[in-house]
Amino acid sequence: MQEKNTFEKIYEVVKQIPRGKVASYGQVASLAGNKRWARVVGYALHVNPDSEGIPCYRVVTKDGRVSSAFAFGGANRQVELLMADGVEFEDGHVKMEEYQWETPWIY
């Protein structure tokens, strides 16, 4: 029950992302257990078993930019969803300085 797979942990963290905030892959990976899972996080969201329960669109890169291979409706779609959440964009990139998710359980 506690022996969750890496993917499960990642999904848990992503689901914890509050509305109006964004998190980077490295951030999610760090909260999931290891910061180096950044690539694994991308892979986990790629399978995306629950696109409606896992706000993968709230996950962006360290640069605050959305991934280019966003396959759930188009990269532009992710920006639109984030804006709907109240996140502001600057020249196509999120203002992570103000909207990056402040994790209360930072390691």
Next chain:
DNA sequence: CAGTTGACGGCCC
């Protein structure tokens, strides 16, 4: 079982 891939991150030039 081994090799390659992949929605990234960080360092180097």
Next chain:
DNA sequence: GGGGCCGCCAACT
């Protein structure tokens, strides 16, 4: 400051 390369871990073929 911008662009490119290598590195990390787990999952997929």
